[in-house]
Amino acid sequence: MAAGTTTAGERQRRxxxxxxxxxxxxxxDRKWDLVFWITAIFVVGGAADITKQLxxxxxxxxxxxxxxxxxxxxxxxxxxIIPSALQYIxxxxxxxxxxxxxxxxxxxMCAWVGRYFQWHVAESYPLSFVWPISIVGxxxxxxxxxxxxxxxxxxxxxxxxxxxxxxxxxxxVPLAAYLQPAHFMNHVLTVADVQGIVYIRSQTxxxxxxxxxxxxxxxxGETQYVSLVFGGTVAVAGYWIGQFIGRYLAVWPxxxxxxxx
Amino acid sequence: xxxxxxxxxxxxxxxxxxxxxxERNPTDWMVGWNSLFxxxxxxxGANVFLWFWDYKYAFVAGLNSASxxxxxxxxxxxxxxxxVLGVFTGIWYGWLVRTGRQLANQPFTRAEEVRRIAVLWSIxxxxxxxxxxxxxxxxxxxxxxxxxxxxxxxxTPTHIPMFYFFFPLSVVLAxxxxxxxxxxxxxxxxxxxxxxxxxxxxxxxxxxxxxEVAFNEWGHSLWVSEEFFSVPFHWPFVAYGWLAAGMFAVWxxxxxxxxEIEKAEEEASGQPxxxxxxxxx
Numbered sequence: 141m142a143a144g145t146t147t148a149g150e151r152q153r154r155x156x157x158x159x160x161x162x163x164x165x166x167x168x169d170r171k172w173d174l175v176f177w178i179t180a181i182f183v184v185g186g187a188a189d190i191t192k193q194l195x196x197x198x199x200x201x202x203x204x205x206x207x208x209x210x211x212x213x214x215x216x217x218x219x220x221i222i223p224s225a226l227q228y229i230x231x232x233x234x235x236x237x238x239x240x241x242x243x244x245x246x247x248x249m250c251a252w253v254g255r256y257f258q259w260h261v262a263e264s265y266p267l268s269f270v271w272p273i274s275i276v277g278x279x280x281x282x283x284x285x286x287x288x289x290x291x292x293x294x295x296x297x298x299x300x301x302x303x304x305x306x307x308x309x310x311x312x313v314p315l316a317a318y319l320q321p322a323h324f325m326n327h328v329l330t331v332a333d334v335q336g337i338v339y340i341r342s343q344t345x346x347x348x349x350x351x352x353x354x355x356x357x358x359x360x361g362e363t364q365y366v367s368l369v370f371g372g373t374v375a376v377a378g379y380w381i382g383q384f385i386g387r388y389l390a391v392w393p394x395x396x397x398x399x400x401x
Numbered sequence: 402x403x404x405x406x407x408x409x410x411x412x413x414x415x416x417x418x419x420x421x422x423x424e425r426n427p428t429d430w431m432v433g434w435n436s437l438f439x440x441x442x443x444x445x446g447a448n449v450f451l452w453f454w455d456y457k458y459a460f461v462a463g464l465n466s467a468s469x470x471x472x473x474x475x476x477x478x479x480x481x482x483x484x485v486l487g488v489f490t491g492i493w494y495g496w497l498v499r500t501g502r503q504l505a506n507q508p509f510t511r512a513e514e515v516r517r518i519a520v521l522w523s524i525x526x527x528x529x530x531x532x533x534x535x536x537x538x539x540x541x542x543x544x545x546x547x548x549x550x551x552x553x554x555x556x557t558p559t560h561i562p563m564f565y566f567f568f569p570l571s572v573v574l575a576x577x578x579x580x581x582x583x584x585x586x587x588x589x590x591x592x593x594x595x596x597x598x599x600x601x602x603x604x605x606x607x608x609x610x611x612x613e614v615a616f617n618e619w620g621h622s623l624w625v626s627e628e629f630f631s632v633p634f635h636w637p638f639v640a641y642g643w644l645a646a647g648m649f650a651v652w653x654x655x656x657x658x659x660x661e662i663e664k665a666e667e668e669a670s671g672q673p674x675x676x677x678x679x680x681x682x
Contacts, residue, residue: 263546
């Protein structure tokens with residue numbers, strides 16, 4: 141009986157939602173949706189790109205900076221922040237599990253426009269040296285985790301480590317070719333190292349790149365994986381920074397006023 | 402509630418208004434959204450001009466700040482940008498305040514309020530575009546330029562368009578959007594309600610960004626003249642992208658206002674309000 145009542149209630153609610161979906165308003169039309177989703181591309185893509193650039197940009201600008209120690213850690217942290225914020229906004233506003241993917245696509249477009257016009261056309265660096273990473277694949281999985289768990293806490297706990305793993309994995313595929321050994325001036329280097337030597341960056345501090353601390357090297361071949369685990373840990377923290385942005389800088393201020401002014 | 406006032410009046414100060422007697426839908430592309438297209442075109446036009454300027458002159462005139470070429474092509478550009486921006490700001494703000502004061506105490510129709518919200522969204526949309534240009538488009542060239550070439554001035558070829566045009570432009574646009582709302586959308590932004598947190602965050606983001614420019618130049622002159630993008634004194638730039646989330650609050654509160662207007666319109670025409678509007682209220 142209870143089940144029947146629930147079913148009837150659900151049916152009624154479904155009818156209400158359908159009526160709501162098809163309701164004709166006098167002024168609220170699809171143009172508002174179009175303007176919102178298109179104009180938001182710029183602020184979302186810009187925010188995601190500046191966050192990535194200023195926390196992890198150097199590791200993303202060049203193939204020879206994508207090292208096994210720092211790249212998997214700080215990239216995971218820097219790139220999850222804005223997707224998390226948008227995930228909160230879109231989930232709260234529309235129950236859309238699409239915020240991270242939307243951000244990733246905006247970021248992808250902004251990053252590629254920047255790399256192509258500024259690094260490649262204006263500064264003549266080959267795109268094979270300066271291509272940007274993509275977070276689209278990881279973002280789809282992060283949204284899927286939210287869809288299935290319906291919990292930001294679980295999404296952060298599972299999604300953070302998975303984000304770190306997938307951002308590295310998806311971007312390791314195009315990078316792998318540049319990690320092949322090359323014989324250059326009587327030394328065995330990677331192809332990426334050769335790129336870094338050939339394309340002189342006179343204002344990039346060399347000492348920050350070539351002199352590596354030995355600590356993680358003691359883990360031998362496990363370095364990459366140790367970094368990924370730590371990257372997953374800091375990605376959880378990055379996820380909650382994004383949640384703070386979504387909750388308190390985007391949604392909380394709606395119709396709130398500073399009364400003293 | 403200002404929007405519940407259904408009197409139809411003439412509003413000769415602003416063209417395109419539904420209250421102007423034209424009977425045009427306030428949300429038609431060339432009515433309420435007109436400002437979005439013109440504003441975006443102007444900002445993109447300025448961006449394309451500055452990009453081609455740097456593409457043509459950066460390597461031939463922008464490497465030595467003591468050279469006469471630099472003075473001709475870059476110091477002139479710097480001052481030209483500030484003058485253009487200053488004149489534009491003076492004219493636009495002057496118009497917003499002068500006409501806003503005249504409109505402030507006049508009743509307006511619901512259609513007119515909808516049009517004004519569309520115009521506000523248009524200004525916000527242009528602000529979003531400006532934010533992208535300053536936070537992604539130009540920082541890419543800034544990174545490529547400063548990691549490659551020696552800097553001998555704060556007014557480098559990539560800084561001049563980015564720091565001294567698009568950074569202040571975002572302040573001008575964000576503050577202009579608030580001025581527009583304060584005088585023309587009183588149900589949300591009249592002065593007696595207090596200062597909205599949404600605009601406080603958005604404007605403070607843009608202002609903080611300009612202040613961070615000062616810190617950035619000081620840091621580069623003191624600690625690192627080279628370019629290391631992830632250096633800690635760059636991190637405050639990120640705050641801009643985060644605080645700009647206030648833009649979503651502006652969108653959110655105006656969407657809720659639109660539902661209120663629709664509800665008032667339905668009640669006035671005798672239709673029962675939809676459940677969605679009850680939820681929105």
